Amino acid sequence: MAARVQHSLQFQFQGSSLTTFLLSSSSSFRKSINKTQINLRSKCFSSSSTSSTSTRSAAALTCTCSSSDLNSAPVTTKKDLFVLTTPLYYVNAPPHMGSAYSTIAADAIARFQRLTGKKVVFITGTDEHGEKIATAAAAGGSTPNDHCDTISQAYRVLWKDLDISYDKFIRTTDPKHEAIVEEFYSKVLANGDIYRADYEGLYCVNCEEYKDEKELLENNCCPMHLKPCVSRKEDNYFFALSKYQKKLEDILERNPDFVQPLYRLNEVQNWIKTGLKDFSISRASVDWGIRVPNDPKQTIYVWFDALLGYISALSEDQEQPRLQTAISSGWPASLHLIGKDILRFHAVYWPAMLMSAGLSLPNTVFGHGFLTKDGMKMGKSLGNTLEPNELVHRFGPDAVRYFFLREVEFGNDGDYSEERFINIVNAHLANTIGNLLNRTLGLLKKNCQSTLVADSSDAAEGIEFKDTVEKLVEKSKVEYESLQLSSACESVMEIGNAGNLYIDSRAPWSLFKQGGASFDSAAKQDLVLILEAMRIIAVALSPVTPNLSLRIYRQLGYTDQQFHAATWSDTKWGGLKGGQVMAPPNPIFARIETVAEAGGGPAVDKKVSKKMEKSPRSQSAIGA
Ligand SMILES: Nc1ncnc2c1ncn2[C@@H]1O[C@H](COP(=O)(O)OP(=O)(O)OP(=O)(O)O)[C@@H](O)[C@H]1O
Numbered sequence: 373m374a375a376r377v378q379h380s381l382q383f384q385f386q387g388s389s390l391t392t393f394l395l396s397s398s399s400s401f402r403k404s405i406n407k408t409q410i411n412l413r414s415k416c417f418s419s420s421s422t423s424s425t426s427t428r429s430a431a432a433l434t435c436t437c438s439s440s441d442l443n444s445a446p447v448t449t450k451k452d453l454f455v456l457t458t459p460l461y462y463v464n465a466p467p468h469m470g471s472a473y474s475t476i477a478a479d480a481i482a483r484f485q486r487l488t489g490k491k492v493v494f495i496t497g498t499d500e501h502g503e504k505i506a507t508a509a510a511a512g513g514s515t516p517n518d519h520c521d522t523i524s525q526a527y528r529v530l531w532k533d534l535d536i537s538y539d540k541f542i543r544t545t546d547p548k549h550e551a552i553v554e555e556f557y558s559k560v561l562a563n564g565d566i567y568r569a570d571y572e573g574l575y576c577v578n579c580e581e582y583k584d585e586k587e588l589l590e591n592n593c594c595p596m597h598l599k600p601c602v603s604r605k606e607d608n609y610f611f612a613l614s615k616y617q618k619k620l621e622d623i624l625e626r627n628p629d630f631v632q633p634l635y636r637l638n639e640v641q642n643w644i645k646t647g648l649k650d651f652s653i654s655r656a657s658v659d660w661g662i663r664v665p666n667d668p669k670q671t672i673y674v675w676f677d678a679l680l681g682y683i684s685a686l687s688e689d690q691e692q693p694r695l696q697t698a699i700s701s702g703w704p705a706s707l708h709l710i711g712k713d714i715l716r717f718h719a720v721y722w723p724a725m726l727m728s729a730g731l732s733l734p735n736t737v738f739g740h741g742f743l744t745k746d747g748m749k750m751g752k753s754l755g756n757t758l759e760p761n762e763l764v765h766r767f768g769p770d771a772v773r774y775f776f777l778r779e780v781e782f783g784n785d786g787d788y789s790e791e792r793f794i795n796i797v798n799a800h801l802a803n804t805i806g807n808l809l810n811r812t813l814g815l816l817k818k819n820c821q822s823t824l825v826a827d828s829s830d831a832a833e834g835i836e837f838k839d840t841v842e843k844l845v846e847k848s849k850v851e852y853e854s855l856q857l858s859s860a861c862e863s864v865m866e867i868g869n870a871g872n873l874y875i876d877s878r879a880p881w882s883l884f885k886q887g888g889a890s891f892d893s894a895a896k897q898d899l900v901l902i903l904e905a906m907r908i909i910a911v912a913l914s915p916v917t918p919n920l921s922l923r924i925y926r927q928l929g930y931t932d933q934q935f936h937a938a939t940w941s942d943t944k945w946g947g948l949k950g951g952q953v954m955a956p957p958n959p960i961f962a963r964i965e966t967v968a969e970a971g972g973g974p975a976v977d978k979k980v981s982k983k984m985e986k987s988p989r990s991q992s993a994i995g996a
């Protein structure tokens with residue numbers, strides 16, 4: 373779904389700053405339609421069908437669509453339901469760390485929402501139509517079907533390796549999706565928002581879009597793909613986007629949370645202000661796509677098709693695929709999580725399409741930033757991607773998930789560096805959390821037979837550390853809720869820092885050494901406090917590091933079932949009870965050896981790292 377606009381973005385990005393692009397993207401897109409010669413042949417396929425631009429506009433203004441904004445749209449969101457989506461990834465090539473980033477973030481949000489008691493429907497999938505897919509398949513010597521099967525499967529495998537807890541995986545080649553697209557198209561057609569027009573212009577197959585001549589290099593080369601665009605003339609069907617200009621402006625004005633973060637809302641509003649142009653939603657020359665109802669010689673433009681995957685994903689396999697039944701299973705989505713490259717499609721085209729079909733709009737579209745490599749967006753087309761499989765294999769899923777969510781402020785761009793990766797996960801996961809747990813359990817084993825002497829609520833009486841933990845965990849909740857994922861990680865890690873400060877200042881090991889009943893009792897209570905904080909950290913960080921959190925829970929003497937049954941209310945102080953028997957200390961996260969530490973050898977001992985993800989027994993921590 374996402375590839376086409378990314379190409380134009382990458383082109384702009386090469387020649388100008390990202391901000392410049394974002395501000396100028398609207399006008400460049402506008403020009404690409406203006407420049408293209410459009411000869412209107414007929415108007416809407418609605419009952420009044422005399423043709424001219426002006427009558428088309430007039431028809432648009434008299435549209436009878438009733439659900440014209442968020443307020444008047446039928447409300448189907450139940451308070452306890454949270455439906456969130458990732459982009460449906462384009463299967464022109466296997467997934468990379470950029471695709472994984474969106475999905476990891478969505479997974480953390482889904483897990484957090486489940487913890488708070490929401491019924492979550494987490495949707496992901498693959499966008500599989502379009503000329504580029506057919507070409508990629510042919511280049512690989514396979515059929516489009518086989519090609520899509522293979523790449524789509526690669527996404528599923530990666531999501532498994534990264535512990536992505538999706539509920540629905542939709543493929544746009546799924547017959548149920550195709551049926552829903554056809555029904556939707558017919559509704560929009562019936563509403564008078566589709567018309568036919570001649571279209572002539574320069575087409576980049578790799579971008580799957582017509583280009584503005586002004587944007588092209590010498591010999592009409594696409595600046596992104598450095599290949600000449602081909603001159604194409606075809607009659608296409610257009611969607612009357614211009615008709616929704618005012619409605620979209622009003623919606624954004626009245627619902628400032630619809631597009632997030634705020635600076636993306638500004639981008640969208642600026643873009644709309646420059647004037648919305650109708651866009652072509654069919655291709656006469658592309659065979660690999662869903663046929664246009666009533667004109668099987670044409671296929672539906674891949675974006676018009678793919679966005680509907682968010683709805684068709686809700687359709688149950690065993691039921692007749694119908695828009696209404698899919699809608700009643702959870703539409704509208706609470707959150708579309710996307711990269712900023714595809715913001716225009718989600719914040720402008722999609723709402724207009726939904727209004728045209730009389731359907732509710734999603735609650736929020738959040739456009740996050742890019743993972744970059746040497747300042748350039750990582751992407752399949754540029755081929756400057758980072759291999760998520762390799763990272764997971766070397767460092768395990770928790771480290772990968774934690775690093776990207778903690779390191780990149782959600783919404784902004786972030787650059788990857790292996791050195792930074794190793795430093796962050798070592799400092800936070802191995803040291804701040806892992807080492808604190810390990811040294812505390814070591815003391816508990818040595819001095820208390822691994823058994824807690826008191827309830828954590830009693831042990832915390834009048835202790836400031838408890839207040840600090842409570843404040844920080846509450847802060848992290850607010851941050852998760854407002855999608856400030858990096859800050860949420862930071863707040864949880866602050867609990868670990870406070871725990872380290874507390875234990876160092878109290879030095880229970882020397883209290884034990886000094887002996888005497890009161891020293892002994894104070895030291896034992898200190899251990900209870902730290903372990904209670906560790907329990908809270910485990911729950912609060914579980915949206916980001918589910919495996920690590922499970923390992924902490926096991927170390928604290930809980931069963932896996934108890935971990936899986938945990939909810940956000942378990943972040944309340946007071947969960948640990950006296951008499952609870954803890955496991956002997958075992959490191960929960962293997963510190964990653966740097967190149968320097970390994971004497972110039974491999975940065976990480978792969979065997980140790982991999983083994984550690986499965987079992988926490990493989991390496992001793994830097995204990996007290
Ligand atoms: N570098 C990146 N940083 C963050 N997210 C990314 C990145 N690359 C892709 N994504 C995510 O994937 C979506 C785009 O999916 P798509 O399958 O088209 O990937 P792509 O690699 O950008 O494609 P291409 O390079 O062929 O244009 C983006 O909207 C975003 O959610």
Ligand SMILES: [Zn+2]
Nearest residue numbers: 576579594597
């Ligand atoms: Zn191109």
